[in-house]
Amino acid sequence: MEDFSSRKLIDLFRLIAVRMSDARRELGALDGAIGDADHGNSMAEGFAAIVRAIAADDDRPPAEVMLLAGQSFLSAVGATTGPLYASAMLAAANGLDGKTTVSAADVAGLVPAFADGIAKRGHARPGDKTMMDAWAPAARAVLEAEKAGLAPIVRLSRARAAAIAGRDDTRAMMAAVGRAASLGPRSLGHIDPGAASAVIIIAALHEWLHAQRPPVPEKAQ
């Protein structure tokens, strides 16, 4: 698989934005159970803001695209979500520093980079019923698959599966940090909306990389 230009990175963010917009209502409903019902709106608007900011210029190196993505997300989204994803993208930008193109392995590497940035900013531990309950297992899955010599697309499919399992596990958790922590035991029985939107991002990374496979030549008639 060829490496990707910054233009393709913009395309990747566009896909995440579309998937987030599709999930706007579903995320809003999850957040309505334990939060303020605006998680769908804020995630959709945050990624839309990224696309607006980065689409203006496709000549920036990948690290700068990622940095601008983080800054525009931070300007659009408040609560803890804004700073956490801004930190995720900043961590990813550091990892892409000096590169002129992005490889498939780099795309898979966005998962551990995002997880690292979020963990450093938010200090949430596994089981706290936050987005980390999806990001942490997904990051581990990428790193383990990488160690096992598996292809980037497989790393991302494992990450997606791990994130989904992590998201579903949040149903049985009691929120310990973040805004749902204010509900204590009342948060039991509900999926964490932050973990749900994390799955959407990770699934979109997988979907996008999957779609970048070289076209299969058509059979001669």
Add this chain to the structure above:
Amino acid sequence: MQRLLNNPDDLVDETVAGFVKAHRDLVHLSPDNARVVVSNFAPKAGRVGIVTGGGSGHEPAFIGYAGRNLVDAVAVGEIFSSPTAKSFADAIRAADGGAGVAVLYGNYAGDNMNVKMAARMATKEGIDVATVVANDDVCSAPTTEREKRRGVAGEIFMWKIGGAKAATGASLAEVQAAAQKAIDACRSVGVGLGPCTLPAVGHPNFAIAPGTMEVGIGHHGEPGTRVELLKPANDVADDMLKIVMDDHALPAGSEVAVLVSGLGATSVNELYVLYDRIETGLTALGMKVHSALVGNYFTSLEMVGATLTVMALDDELKALFDTDCACAAL
């Protein structure tokens, strides 16, 4: 419940729009950011700027405390949700008169993160930024973990003291120290008798069974320390005062400022009933009430209930407390 609403998604913008129209003698909307309300008296060259911010739904907090010798700029968030780092940064820029800016805000995860990031942005631009985090809510963590306590209505006293100190021409470090001293001298407690509903959600985000009350409830319905049968107002007032004063441990003869705030759907009559008993209790403890505020100063949408804040005053805090000021909420 029946509400006066247009589209719930527009609630915050429409609140701010109405607020700046009603109080155009005191405040205006930042030309750069529709989520920043700026005092007409800011910035003042050579004076430390005062910034706060937080989620909406607590009106008149936070915007109602922008004014003269008080808060210079307020970052406005969604309902019960921290403002963006950009809004905090824009508020800091609007408040900057060249002597630095003190951001005085409440201890919540989102606000902590966004203020920290905003402070970094402003510092890069050459603005000195200091922060003070309010943690006056007694029931949100034990005394040994005060740094974990949330900030509630004591923030009003912190802004009043910080704004008054800045008005004296004090340095950023001095303003920060005064605001810190103010919040360290504050203890607060809340009781909830009925939940609130975020308009966009449409159902209460927690339940309080009829005939019961939750002692120690937080400003967003954070669970309290105990649920018990609703009692006569005097008994509730006694409980609130005991929680606050046990944590305070003030010597007899101390002077205090008292704030009794409704949470949104409790009548002002009831607040005065509570205050009557609270002042009686304070006097019995040997306290001298220097000043009292009773009304809807820091609400939580239409939550039923009230909060009590007691601030201990020394000579410095008393002088600053008495500094003349003007804002929509006081």
